[in-house]
Amino acid sequence: MKGVVFTEFLDLVENRFGLETVERVLDAGQTATNGAYTAVGTYDHRELLRMVVQLATETGLPVSALVKAFGGHLFDVFRDGYPGVLESSRSTFEFLPSVEQAIHVEMRKLYPDAELPDFEYERSGDDSLTVVYRSSRPFADLAEGLIEACIRHYGDDLQVAREDLPPFDGTSARFTLTRRR
Amino acid sequence: MDEIELLQRKLDRERRARKEAESLLEQKSRELFQSNEQQSLLADCLFEQAERIQSILDTAPEAILTLGRDGTIASVNPAAERIFGRPIAALVGSKVSDLIPELQAPDETQRLQAFVAKNHLDARESRARHADGTEFPIELIASELADDYGYTWMLRDVSRRRALEAQLAHALKMESVGALAAGIAHEINTPIQYVGDNTRFLDDAFGDLDALFEAIGKLLEESSGGRVSDDTLAAVRSAADAADLDYLRDEVPQAIRQSLEGTERVAKIVRAMKEFSHPGVEEKTAIDLNRAIESTVTVSRNEWKYVAEVATDLDPDLPLVRCLPGDLNQAVLNLVVNAAHAIEKRREVERNVDQLGHIAVSTRRVGDQVELRVADDGTGIPADVLPRIFDPFFTTKPVGKGTGQGLAITYSVVVEKHGGTIDVETESGRGTTFILRLPL
Ligand SMILES: Nc1ncnc2c1ncn2[C@@H]1O[C@H](COP(=O)(O)OP(=O)(O)OP(=O)(O)O)[C@@H](O)[C@H]1O
Numbered sequence: 299m300k301g302v303v304f305t306e307f308l309d310l311v312e313n314r315f316g317l318e319t320v321e322r323v324l325d326a327g328q329t330a331t332n333g334a335y336t337a338v339g340t341y342d343h344r345e346l347l348r349m350v351v352q353l354a355t356e357t358g359l360p361v362s363a364l365v366k367a368f369g370g371h372l373f374d375v376f377r378d379g380y381p382g383v384l385e386s387s388r389s390t391f392e393f394l395p396s397v398e399q400a401i402h403v404e405m406r407k408l409y410p411d412a413e414l415p416d417f418e419y420e421r422s423g424d425d426s427l428t429v430v431y432r433s434s435r436p437f438a439d440l441a442e443g444l445i446e447a448c449i450r451h452y453g454d455d456l457q458v459a460r461e462d463l464p465p466f467d468g469t470s471a472r473f474t475l476t477r478r479r
Numbered sequence: 480m481d482e483i484e485l486l487q488r489k490l491d492r493e494r495r496a497r498k499e500a501e502s503l504l505e506q507k508s509r510e511l512f513q514s515n516e517q518q519s520l521l522a523d524c525l526f527e528q529a530e531r532i533q534s535i536l537d538t539a540p541e542a543i544l545t546l547g548r549d550g551t552i553a554s555v556n557p558a559a560e561r562i563f564g565r566p567i568a569a570l571v572g573s574k575v576s577d578l579i580p581e582l583q584a585p586d587e588t589q590r591l592q593a594f595v596a597k598n599h600l601d602a603r604e605s606r607a608r609h610a611d612g613t614e615f616p617i618e619l620i621a622s623e624l625a626d627d628y629g630y631t632w633m634l635r636d637v638s639r640r641r642a643l644e645a646q647l648a649h650a651l652k653m654e655s656v657g658a659l660a661a662g663i664a665h666e667i668n669t670p671i672q673y674v675g676d677n678t679r680f681l682d683d684a685f686g687d688l689d690a691l692f693e694a695i696g697k698l699l700e701e702s703s704g705g706r707v708s709d710d711t712l713a714a715v716r717s718a719a720d721a722a723d724l725d726y727l728r729d730e731v732p733q734a735i736r737q738s739l740e741g742t743e744r745v746a747k748i749v750r751a752m753k754e755f756s757h758p759g760v761e762e763k764t765a766i767d768l769n770r771a772i773e774s775t776v777t778v779s780r781n782e783w784k785y786v787a788e789v790a791t792d793l794d795p796d797l798p799l800v801r802c803l804p805g806d807l808n809q810a811v812l813n814l815v816v817n818a819a820h821a822i823e824k825r826r827e828v829e830r831n832v833d834q835l836g837h838i839a840v841s842t843r844r845v846g847d848q849v850e851l852r853v854a855d856d857g858t859g860i861p862a863d864v865l866p867r868i869f870d871p872f873f874t875t876k877p878v879g880k881g882t883g884q885g886l887a888i889t890y891s892v893v894v895e896k897h898g899g900t901i902d903v904e905t906e907s908g909r910g911t912t913f914i915l916r917l918p919l
């Protein structure tokens with residue numbers, strides 16, 4: 299998993315809960331680099347999972363809520379880092395289907411060996427979009443956080459319904475985005 | 480943990496992270512350098528290849544053209560410019576049918592397609608037009624380009640080669656006439672010799688008769704006066720005795736017959752020679768094949784007479800055959816000479832010189848073909864030799880006896896020039912039959 303996810307996660311923990319929590323989260327994470335992550339590196343995603351579980355214990359918040367919130371944070375980071383990407387679309391329905399083309403293609407140029415999740419889109423009429431997320435890693439919650447942040451960014455009035463798909467371990471999910479009347 | 484310590488730990492993490500980022504950066508730079516290096520190597524390689532291909536195209540003696548499906552010329556090399564006498568700029572974009580008259584037809588695109596070589600070795604012959612209006616013979620290999628784009632043509636001007644071939648064929652014909660000349664001289668020499676001997680004999684005989692004629696003249700003169708003296712009668716009688724009249728009456732007619740035969744033989748050989756070489760006949764002519772065969776057998780007599788007898792069995796109802804007479808005679812001659820050689824070899828091997836071998840030459844009509852057979856009872860052809868006998872310069876004979884061109888010429892004459900076929904039946908130790916079939 300790309301290092302930027304790790305560095306942003308630790309930044310978030312530090313800002314919200316302080317350096318002491320960071321220390322404990324890192325201890326629990328049994329990280330290979332002793333927490334020395336760099337955005338351009340690549341690390342084992344299980345380190346992140348262990349750190350999130352520790353953070354849940356520390357804060358008493360559910361893991362899924364934490365990951366979703368982290369997804370929202372990541373969206374903001376991307377928005378600030380690559381403003382052009384979001385500006386080229388005018389709405390969620392326009393932007394999401396372009397992720398595969400616009401973002402993943404660019405990602406592969408920078409990190410040819412990056413393992414990226416797979417998104418499938420289906421547009422049913424003007425008012426509904428289905429996004430199917432499939433990954434080798436269980437981060438459907440992260441995807442949900444990103445999608446919701448995106449809707450907020452464009453100021454769309456959309457309702458998101460999530461349905462977990464087999465094998466029901468967070469690696470596959472269908473999100474149905476419907477325009478509210 | 481106090482704040483300072485926490486910050487220190489964070490600082491330590493950040494420092495290590497920076498180091499790792501730096502080393503990742505170095506690694507990426509190295510990878511980038513290497514891939515650049517590879518790419519520039521590849522580019523050099525491609526460039527070199529392109530240059531090499533270009534120089535092959537530029538220096539190839541053959542014209543190399545690419546054509547669209549409709550026969551529009553897309554590209555040409557410098558050789559095309561030279562061969563057709565037109566600048567590259569004028570060739571590109573023009574129709575290839577302007578260069579190859581054979582293609583000027585409503586079904587041009589089909590004809591173009593038919594030009595494509597079945598395999599890459601099958602060169603096709605045609606004629607091309609030079610800018611100065613002259614036509615010249617060409618050989619071309621056409622292949623289809625990938626992606627339905629059109630065709631590539633490799634084309635060469637073969638006028639020089641054609642001229643050389645014609646010269647060579649002429650030279651070969653002259654050479655075989657030359658080789659036969661010694662034998663023919665020998666053939667003519669024998670009858671000439673006895674025509675000479677006989678004529679000398681007649682001259683002598685006439686000298687002897689002169690005295691008798693004189694005595695008879697005197698006798699006639701006296702007898703007109705009414706009486707003949709005994710002296711005169713005695714002179715006639717002694718002159719008649721001296722001339723040996725009985726002997727002369729036997730020998731003189733024989734000498735005259737032999738001399739007539741001799742001159743007839745010479746005349747026949749001279750006629751056969753003329754018929755054999757057919758000087759000046761370059762086009763197909765309808766000829767009496769049987770007569771041509773007789774001439775060939777006659778002129779080659781010296782080549783076989785010491786080892787074999789030649790028997791001919793020629794179909795008297797054979798129609799005239801349209802052919803190149805000189806070439807066809809040459810083809811048959813080669814078979815007869817080979818037959819004689821095979822018989823000679825067999826006699827040597829079997830140490831049997833008492834009996835002559837047999838060469839049988841026959842003709843007959845089979846449907847719309849004429850069949851000509853030359854059979855011998857010579858050595859036969861071993862199985863390992865058989866597949867190669869028609870190859871130019873293949874010979875099993877010692878230097879001086881064979882050059883290996885005989886059957887190659889026969890093949891080219893019969894198959895290529897006359898559209899006929901050649902079959903061989905052979906059995907080791909028993910003999911060989913060559914069967915030629917010519918279309919009528
Ligand atoms: N009638 C035959 N019987 C046996 N072998 C033959 C006969 N005709 C041809 N051959 C074989 O085929 C070979 C090729 O014959 P070809 O006439 O082409 O050449 P050549 O007779 O050797 O030489 P050249 O004809 O030029 O004097 C001969 O060397 C001989 O081995």
Ligand SMILES: [Mg+2]
Nearest residue numbers: 813817885886
């Ligand atoms: Mg021969």
